[in-house]
Amino acid sequence: MSFSDERFADHREAWELIPWVVNGTATDEERTLVHAHLVGCPDCAGEFRVQSELQATMQGASTPEADAAASFLKLSARLDSAPAAAATHGRRFAALTGRRAMLAVIALEAVSLIVLSTAMWMRGPTLGVAVYRTLGADAEVPRHATIRAVLDPALSLGDLQAMLAELRLQIVGGPSSAGVFSLAPEAGATSVTTAQTVSLLRSRAGVRFAEPTHGGTERR
């Protein structure tokens, strides 16, 4: 492939990637490629500007006026007139209350931890006075929780899910204002003691702190 062929291939690739760089969904590698190409290609630089303006215009466009509440009432009436469909919900819920529901709660809690950590970090300087809290000062620990833990905010959701599944733990509370999660064993997980589980948690890179609550049962 000649130098000019290579340049043409780069140009085509960059041109094709521009919308995804503009809308922020391109990968880091794709973004780097496009921005490097834009420096020496006025055509693509112009196209990037056009697509950015198009996106800005489309994002700013007004939404047609509509009454969500009135539309929902119509849908509710439709749901109410279909009792057979409602009855199936109970059965589906039975299938959902186990692992999927737990994963959704874990996902929500993990995200809460990230958002809360950011919020706490941002709030800190405005207080002017350092406020020290001990983890033990948190009174919001559910009665059935056996372990309190502080997780590394960098811990990915997938790793968190895998770790909890492996240790047969579930999140039953938190994160508290101090960022403490309350954990409890899954139903039927009785072969390992709380102390052993705490020890295993402490050995994990994504766990900053773990201790028994003393409120839960000692045997898992």
Next chain:
Amino acid sequence: MSEPDNHTMRATAVTLPRPDQMRLSTDSREAALLCQVAAGDRAAFESLYSEYFGRLSRFLGRLTTRREVIEEAINDTFWIVWQKAGKFRGSSLVSTWIIGIAYRCALKALRRNAVVTGAAMAAAEVPGYEPALAEEREDWVSQGLAHLPIEQRSTLELAYYLGHSCQEIAQIMDCSVGTVKARMFHARVKLRNLLPTLAGSVPKDHS
């Protein structure tokens, strides 16, 4: 010059959550709502409906201007969400799943109501129309989009208004990534020819 105090230094070190973290946050919240919907929780269902109503109205408003067709498509979408919430397997974002349903419902509603979308909406007003003011651009772009086939218009709307990736749009529109790229390519070329003022120059031929 005095040194910055600790508070100033901490304030400059603050980093806001990245867009992908915000997306994860939104998806987790919506996944939790979907779990509640699967359990038959009407309040959660209404919350989810309210969150999506505006977005879907706007997205479907690009496909038709008829309010009753838009409402019909949104309610058909959420009828399916209510029925199928328990079958959502998390293989995509919740938003990708719901908007994919909405796209299919909209196509059905348009067929059912025999709505002529592009030509009727466009009214052949674009050529020669060169708005000088930024406020007029929205109107102008709307007219340009109305000249595009429904698949190309939807691709642009999904990418630029709803912010979906190429792969997510392929899931929503139930087609290959290559098809999404081709639709985006043709949409851009056609818009550049239709909207030379936005392009700021004579359109280049990339076809």
